[in-house]
Amino acid sequence: MSNYLCLDVSLNSTGYAVINDDKALLNFGFFDYGKTLTEKSKELVYHEKTNFQLDKIRILLREHSISEVFLERFSFGSFGNSSAVSVLAEVTGAIKLFLYNQSIPYHAISPQTVKKFITGSGRAKKEEVYASILESYPSISGCRYDVTDAIAVGLTALGTIGKK
Secondary structure, eight states: OOEEEEEEOOSSOOEEEEEETTOOEEEEEEOOOOOOOTTSOHHHHHHHHHHHHHHHHHHHHHHHTEEEEEEEOOOGGGOSSHHHHHHHHHHHHHHHHHHHHTTOOEEEEOHHHHHHHHHSOTTOOHHHHHHHHHHHOGGGTTOOHHHHHHHHHHHHHHHHSSOO
């Protein structure tokens, strides 16, 4: 049986879930960056956040013997300014490079594909994705959207790329 790490990559709160071939939820949460110091440059803060994410991913890979990673592509329409898109692209690229260097395959799935698979509509709101995920995993009620988005990414990947 394989274990999969599912990520909803974010600049401030990356959600994660670990699921297996049977779609059992083994671990979930979000990377809590805590408060960043205002005297630091934004560039340094982003590097620290990226390193923090990579450290957390490394731990999850080891603890759960992850065989593959699924992550949600970012939605260009969700950002009001292009600098946020650039930084998110850098963070996501760093994660992909890290996974490549660890010889761990990964798949990026579009937000529209995730929404359509989980709710039936590619235009679903976060609240609708959340509600759909709670139908399968009621014990996670009260968790953040980042977490349910990560679970949704994993379920979509398992259901659409030829996994069990």
